[in-house]
Amino acid sequence: MGILAKFLQRTPSEEIDDPRQHLMLDPRPRGEMNAMVMESMHTTSWKFWVVAAILSLIVMVCLLGVWGYLIAEGLGVAGVNRPSYWGIFLVNTVFWIGISHAGTFVSALLRVFKAEFRRPFTRAAELMTTFGLVQAGLSIFMHMGRVWVTYWLVPYPNERGLWPNFHSPLAWDFLAISTYLLASTMYLFQPLIPDLAMARDRSTGWRKSFYRILALGFRGTEGEWTHLRTAMNIFAFAILPVMFSVHTIVSWDFAAATRPGWSSTIFGPYFVVGALHSGVAAVAIVLVIVRSTMKNMKYFIRPEHFNAIGKLMLVISMGWAYFFFNDYLVQWYGGDKFTHILLEWHEAGPVNWIWLLMLVCNVVVPWLFLWNKKIRSNPWAIFVIGLLINVGMWCERYVIIPLSLTINRMPFTWRLYKPGVEIPLSIGTLAFFALLYMIASRLVPLVPVWEVQEGQMAHGLRKVGKAVVPSVSELE
Amino acid sequence: MENLAVEVSHKWGMVIDQDLCSGCQTCVVACAMENNVSFVGEKDASYGRVMHWLRVERFWVGEYPDVRATPFAPVLCQQCGHAPCESVCPVFASVHSRSQQINVQVYNRCVGTRYCANNCPYQARVFNWRDFSRPDPLSNQLNPEVTVRRRGIMEKCTFCVQRILRAEDLARSESRVVADGEVVPACAQACPTGAIVFGRLDDPNSLVSKMARDGRGVHFLEELGTLPSVTYLKGGSSYGYTG
Amino acid sequence: MPETKTLMALFEDIDPAADAVDQLRLMGVGNDQMNIISGIPVAEAMLGRPRQWSNVPRLALGGAVAGMLIGLFLVIGTPSLYPVLVGNQPLIPVPPSVIVIFEMTMLGLLVSTFLGVFLDSYFPSYTPKEYVPEISDGKIAVLFTCPVDQQAQFIDAMTKLGAQSVKPAEAVKL
Numbered sequence: 001m002g003i004l005a006k007f008l009q010r011t012p013s014e015e016i017d018d019p020r021q022h023l024m025l026d027p028r029p030r031g032e033m034n035a036m037v038m039e040s041m042h043t044t045s046w047k048f049w050v051v052a053a054i055l056s057l058i059v060m061v062c063l064l065g066v067w068g069y070l071i072a073e074g075l076g077v078a079g080v081n082r083p084s085y086w087g088i089f090l091v092n093t094v095f096w097i098g099i100s101h102a103g104t105f106v107s108a109l110l111r112v113f114k115a116e117f118r119r120p121f122t123r124a125a126e127l128m129t130t131f132g133l134v135q136a137g138l139s140i141f142m143h144m145g146r147v148w149v150t151y152w153l154v155p156y157p158n159e160r161g162l163w164p165n166f167h168s169p170l171a172w173d174f175l176a177i178s179t180y181l182l183a184s185t186m187y188l189f190q191p192l193i194p195d196l197a198m199a200r201d202r203s204t205g206w207r208k209s210f211y212r213i214l215a216l217g218f219r220g221t222e223g224e225w226t227h228l229r230t231a232m233n234i235f236a237f238a239i240l241p242v243m244f245s246v247h248t249i250v251s252w253d254f255a256a257a258t259r260p261g262w263s264s265t266i267f268g269p270y271f272v273v274g275a276l277h278s279g280v281a282a283v284a285i286v287l288v289i290v291r292s293t294m295k296n297m298k299y300f301i302r303p304e305h306f307n308a309i310g311k312l313m314l315v316i317s318m319g320w321a322y323f324f325f326n327d328y329l330v331q332w333y334g335g336d337k338f339t340h341i342l343l344e345w346h347e348a349g350p351v352n353w354i355w356l357l358m359l360v361c362n363v364v365v366p367w368l369f370l371w372n373k374k375i376r377s378n379p380w381a382i383f384v385i386g387l388l389i390n391v392g393m394w395c396e397r398y399v400i401i402p403l404s405l406t407i408n409r410m411p412f413t414w415r416l417y418k419p420g421v422e423i424p425l426s427i428g429t430l431a432f433f434a435l436l437y438m439i440a441s442r443l444v445p446l447v448p449v450w451e452v453q454e455g456q457m458a459h460g461l462r463k464v465g466k467a468v469v470p471s472v473s474e475l476e
Numbered sequence: 477m478e479n480l481a482v483e484v485s486h487k488w489g490m491v492i493d494q495d496l497c498s499g500c501q502t503c504v505v506a507c508a509m510e511n512n513v514s515f516v517g518e519k520d521a522s523y524g525r526v527m528h529w530l531r532v533e534r535f536w537v538g539e540y541p542d543v544r545a546t547p548f549a550p551v552l553c554q555q556c557g558h559a560p561c562e563s564v565c566p567v568f569a570s571v572h573s574r575s576q577q578i579n580v581q582v583y584n585r586c587v588g589t590r591y592c593a594n595n596c597p598y599q600a601r602v603f604n605w606r607d608f609s610r611p612d613p614l615s616n617q618l619n620p621e622v623t624v625r626r627r628g629i630m631e632k633c634t635f636c637v638q639r640i641l642r643a644e645d646l647a648r649s650e651s652r653v654v655a656d657g658e659v660v661p662a663c664a665q666a667c668p669t670g671a672i673v674f675g676r677l678d679d680p681n682s683l684v685s686k687m688a689r690d691g692r693g694v695h696f697l698e699e700l701g702t703l704p705s706v707t708y709l710k711g712g713s714s715y716g717y718t719g
Numbered sequence: 720m721p722e723t724k725t726l727m728a729l730f731e732d733i734d735p736a737a738d739a740v741d742q743l744r745l746m747g748v749g750n751d752q753m754n755i756i757s758g759i760p761v762a763e764a765m766l767g768r769p770r771q772w773s774n775v776p777r778l779a780l781g782g783a784v785a786g787m788l789i790g791l792f793l794v795i796g797t798p799s800l801y802p803v804l805v806g807n808q809p810l811i812p813v814p815p816s817v818i819v820i821f822e823m824t825m826l827g828l829l830v831s832t833f834l835g836v837f838l839d840s841y842f843p844s845y846t847p848k849e850y851v852p853e854i855s856d857g858k859i860a861v862l863f864t865c866p867v868d869q870q871a872q873f874i875d876a877m878t879k880l881g882a883q884s885v886k887p888a889e890a891v892k893l
Binding site: 073074075076077080081082083085086143144145146147149150152153162163164165167168169170171174253256257258259405408409410411412413415418 | 520525535551560563564565566567585591594597598602606627628697
């Protein structure tokens with residue numbers, strides 16, 4: 001009771017917070033911000049190299065080495081069997097595509113809704129999208145029986161006149177994920193061009209050539225800005241339906257099948273909200289790490305941003321709970337005999353701890369803690385909660401894929417799934433993601449400084465009566 | 477692209493009499509021999525990776541001491557008329573044959589996504605999880621009329637399509653129709669009790685058509701609308717009237 | 720034709736830059752003889768400049784149509800070229816076709832938008848152009864052409880309005 005009271009208590013002094021706490025109301029000269037971002041890219045401590053070396057080792061052994069072994073020996077070394085023909089590889093694929101949705105959400109959706117708090121971390125989120133999709137692609141290739149002929153999914157004219165089967169959700173998957181990968185890479189690159197120009201102007205040596213080539217000769221003329229801004233506006237609106245459609249199509253891999261527990265009509269929006277759930281939590285994790293390990297980032301990423309992300313995490317968690325309960329209720333109430341056995345098996349079977357862990361991490365933890373502003377504004381609290389949410393969402397996909405596959409309409413075939421080489425390969429993809437991000441942090445300006453300056457220009461303090469309040473102008 | 481060879485179009489089907497099936501599994505062995513099915517070894521077999529194209533299912537029901545076995549059910553690919561496995565293969569490796577009206581698995585097109593296996597309600601498909609070897613002289617046992625499959629490829633019962641094609645070729649060269657009982661798949665050939673009957677369902681006078689119209693006939697998972705080509709006769713201890 | 724020179728006046732803030740644009744117009748420099756280079760997008764209205772037109776939306780629309788045509792080929796063309804029957808679905812089923820056509824349309828829209836920026840801005844272009852690195856530090860540069868003999872007057876006028884520097888514009892390697 002005492003702790004509750006302390007959290008609920010609000011002293012008058014906390015009502016009036018110092019406006020300079022907010023990034024948008026604490027402007028610094030653009031030149032200084034540029035220097036801060038460049039410095040954070042160049043300053044590399046020995047700890048960075050140690051971590052990078054360890055990650056590279058893990059990638060070489062767990063990803064490349066074990067994958068080579070998998071290709072040479074066949075999928076027998078993994079844990080998939082009858083009836084769980086799909087296992088952790090698909091879980092990872094869905095997981096990484098889910099994480100990648102966060103970037104688009106932060107970049108596009110928040111931009112469309114003019115949520116100003118998105119400004120300092122859109123690029124960090126967009127980088128997650130690209131690198132997450134790389135891991136998703138790798139996981140898909142890992143699960144293929146004959147990965148060396150996987151290119152047959154590409155529609156190209158050939159001697160035998162064969163084309164892929166567009167009745168199949170996997171063919172839709174291929175088109176949708178390729179579209180999304182291209183779109184999000186392009187969307188990452190566009191607002192990056194002005195920052196690359198800035199980096200070009202402030203670099204020497206090999207870095208200067210690198211940025212020079214990538215900056216494409218951008219100067220900042222009226223024409224260039226107009227074309228860029230028009231394109232970014234089109235992208236922000238257009239990439240949203242793409243984002244929704246991609247994870248919906250991924251969900252249809254399962255929903256279009258005739259399995260108990262899978263052919264549920266709610267899977268489309270359920271998966272999209274699930275993707276946002278794990279994605280936004282992952283953004284929080286990445287931001288905490290960036291803020292605490294990179295120089296000068298404490299100026300750009302502040303407790304107010306974690307507060308905003310925490311609110312998003314709470315709302316999305318409620319959305320996820322709504323869709324989960326919808327799916328569960330309908331199956332529990334009117335499902336057939338096998339659907340009922342499946343639900344019972346999830347809750348009370350030999351591996352029911354996974355199902356319970358999913359619910360605790362996805363719902364209980366966010367609902368218990370994220371309503372409180374102090375907790376939300378604390379980066380490390382958000383880090384732990386974000387990590388737990390990601391664990392919970394990984395468990396959700398594990399429940400949906402190998403666990404639901406175990407209970408089918410032919411009880412003679414029921415057998416529990418036991419992962420094999422999927423475990424080192426999963427660790428490999430995680431390490432690869434982290435490694436790519438670390439490399440990007442040295443080469444790509446992580447904060448879109450021009451957007452931050454634009455936002456700072458748009459924000460001011462206004463007097464309304466006796467109060468001084470922040471006000472935002474629309475500069476476009 | 478016109479299908480040059482289609483002059484005949486039959487609907488091949490099977491009837492399995494569960495009241496005659498003794499559960500001896502000779503059909504399983506014969507199918508494996510005829511179709512070059514791989515031996516996976518004890519470890520993989522115990523983990524649900526047997527490669528047999530059909531399995532004989534039997535359950536125990538009741539509480540001790542009133543335990544009894546359910547009738548044996550040899551489950552194989554039902555060659556569905558509306559096969560759920562066909563629409564989900566992204567590379568058209570699982571397609572419907574117009575001339576034999578069965579589901580055809582194209583080995584050299586299969587990429588190994590295993591979506592077809594997930595979507596088969598009968599779990600009738602098996603996957604080559606590894607390259608399995610046949611050390612000499614076991615390699616002499618291979619049937620030259622059937623492809624040997626490598627790792628990463630899906631396979632399943634084909635109704636011994638090599639025997640169907642051989643019979644159809646012979647009949648066409650002799651300018652006649654395939655006679656009833658001329659095509660006998662390996663499982664039907666080996667069954668000691670005659671529980672498996674095979675033939676043309678589109679010929680109302682064939683033995684298999686007559687047996688399929690038997691009052692004891694059921695289709696597994698009929699409610700899914702897959703239109704299986706295999707009819708199971710199950711009367712148990714009491715018989716329905718026959719036709 | 721009197722000889723002209725291109726000058727670059729560097730300003731710290733939007734207000735002096737807007738005044739400078741007005742002043743230049745008074746002194747006889749036309750709108751198309753001026754260009755603004757800045758480190759953040761400064762809307763034309765803020766500086767009293769005419770609105771810029773962009774081909775990007777038109778290119779985007781064209782790309783969307785191209786994408787839709789590709790999608791139609793994939794779902795109608797390919798099964799017509801090589802018809803394969805698969806369970807319980809017509810050769811050209813409507814719901815899967817909708818999905819494929821949607822994705823290809825969006826792909827066409829987005830790729831052509833992206834390439835449209837390149838096309839309209841003549842990216843990539845590495846030939847030397849008028850520029851100073853201070854622009855990416857947030858300064859606003861007003862580029863204008865004026866007659867050579869009046870150079871001093873222009874420099875004077877700009878400096879009075881608060882220009883940090885007024886120099887002949889040099890083409891630097893970008």
